[in-house]
Amino acid sequence: MAHDEVRAAARALSIEYAIRDVVVPATALEAEGHEIIKLNIGDPIAYPGLPTPQHMVDAYVEAVQRGNNGYSPSYGLPALREAVAEEERSKGWPARPDDIYVCHGVTEALQLLFAAVLEEGDVVLAPGPHYPPYMAYPQMYGATTIEYRLDSNDGWKVDLADLEAKMSEHVRFVVLINPNNPTGNVATPDEVDAMLRIVKAWPQCMIIADEIYDGLDFTGHHVSVASRSSDVPVVTLNGVSKVFFAPGWRIGWFGLHDPSGTMGQVREALERLLRSRLCASTPAQHGYLAGLTGDRAWLGPYLERVQAQRQRCLDRIATIDGLEVEAPGGAFYMFIRLTDDAWANNDKQFVLDLLHEEHVLLVHGSGFSPDRGQGHVRLVYLADVAVLDEAFDRIERFLIRHRNGTKLEMDS
Ligand SMILES: Cc1ncc(COP(=O)(O)O)c(C=O)c1O
Known part of the structure; x- marks a missing residue:
């Protein structure tokens, strides 16, 4: 006789945490040998160069x-x-x-x-x-x-x-x-x-x-x-x-x-x-x-670095068709608006497609608010400028490709 599944509480089954939920498909890609640029998590230690003092x-x-x-x-x-x-x-x-x-x-x-x-x-x-x-x-x-x-x-x-x-x-x-x-x-x-x-x-x-x-x-x-x-x-x-x-x-x-x-x-x-x-x-x-x-002198260089990375993101976003951002005043996040019609109501698909096609991991804005986050993605700018540049190159390529309706030849 088949046993009934043991019930869990509905309140827990409905919980979502977008920042970590998108890690599941990224981990699967990594298991296939792909290297992912992960700009999803607000954890300074996940980005080289900002260690605990x-x-x-x-x-x-x-x-x-x-x-x-x-x-x-x-x-x-x-x-x-x-x-x-x-x-x-x-x-x-x-x-x-x-x-x-x-x-x-x-x-x-x-x-x-x-x-x-x-x-x-x-x-x-x-x-x-x-x-x-x-x-x-x-x-x-x-x-x-x-x-x-x-x-x-x-x-x-x-x-x-x-x-x-x-x-x-x-x-x-x-x-x-x-x-x-x-x-x-x-x-x-x-x-x-x-x-x-x-x-x-x-x-x-x-x-x-x-x-x-x-x-x-x-x-x-x-x-x-x-x-x-x-x-x-x-x-x-x-x-x-x-x-x-x-x-x-x-x-x-x-x-x-x-x-x-x-x-x-x-x-x-x-x-x-x-x-x-x-x-x-x-x-x-x-x-x-x-x-x-203890002494806080260590913090100065950390903040300088984070600010330089912030500025690089703003500069890159300003030149990429399909992206806009309200310049953030603090923390280490860019909440970027997707201005192409294809993505304006489809930010989760954007994140998943970008991940699979270009191996860049962001978080969908609707994970931070079903209404007000829609059509946005969150990027953590703790990675160094070279990594951020590479991520923006890939995002730009992705946007152009999808705007032109060209399909990517996927290797897997
Ligand atoms: C606004 C905000 N509050 C709290 C936290 C988590 O804080 P803690 O690590 O102390 O649990 C985060 C983590 O991203 C956050 O963004």
Whole structure:
């Protein structure tokens, strides 16, 4: 007798993570012996030349060798909480060590925040487009993510009128990813203030300020959202992954800024959840601590390199028919518009065909927002200029070939 398949939960079966989903066909091509230029993942370590700073690696290794291999306190090592709080105070909000909670990356922080706050029928307002977990996770708790509009014709700025129109008593979090993934937009202080004014009218709503790319701001106008709030509760997110170049360590944190003293219950719920999942990796916390307390001179050359690569992408895109981009102000992403009719509503097919025909891997924009990402692709510009040039040569060749209706003779 045939056995029924064991059921999984529908909420998990519907989860998508576009950035890694496109790796499946790329891996199959690699198994056939093809070399793929992968510009899909926002992992600095995946691109040669941007290693984790040596003093951080040493601190991690020393922690392991010293025997710091036990569980740490659930909210994080006290010295690390103090160092993060000091860093945040320097950005302008009165963070105390007790306001900082260390997690396995911002991604775990999001799961904890949503688990702590969301109930059936609640709403998270996230920017469209956005980093995918903001869509994927809230539904696990019966909540819904609704996108507020980023303006694709104006640098992907927050459309404040759209945000305001979507506010209601069901909205529990308004998310600002700043600088944004995938668009690279950096909100101005005035825009942050305007968002705070909008959220202030809804006392059950908090702001999530995902500032994981804050050190990669090329506009000079990035501000910490918490530093601008004298009444609205703000949860700041950051960690070791992007600005300290160690995403595989899986260390991040959330910080609670509670200027009106309304977050007591939320804090308690979060602390209970944190204790129930024990702690974040102990040696990795030592590595991050070394990054926060050590010299930052290493960062200058890294940023120069990333900026030069950004400029090369802008220069190349400007000369290629079929591509346009709103110049990103921060992070390390280009969210490129596909202007040929064939691809304007077909970005996933573009990514798959480009991968198979030219062995360049990007991510389809619709993976970051079914509506607002359509007709775009995300490119990570952490690869060096020679690799980026080769990728753009191939993309240009691909666009011309498809515009002319010529078929590629595939060798496999
Ligand atoms: C906006 C944003 N937040 C969070 C993360 C992940 O952070 P972590 O590595 O700390 O989980 C990413 C990774 O790409 C991201 O783009």
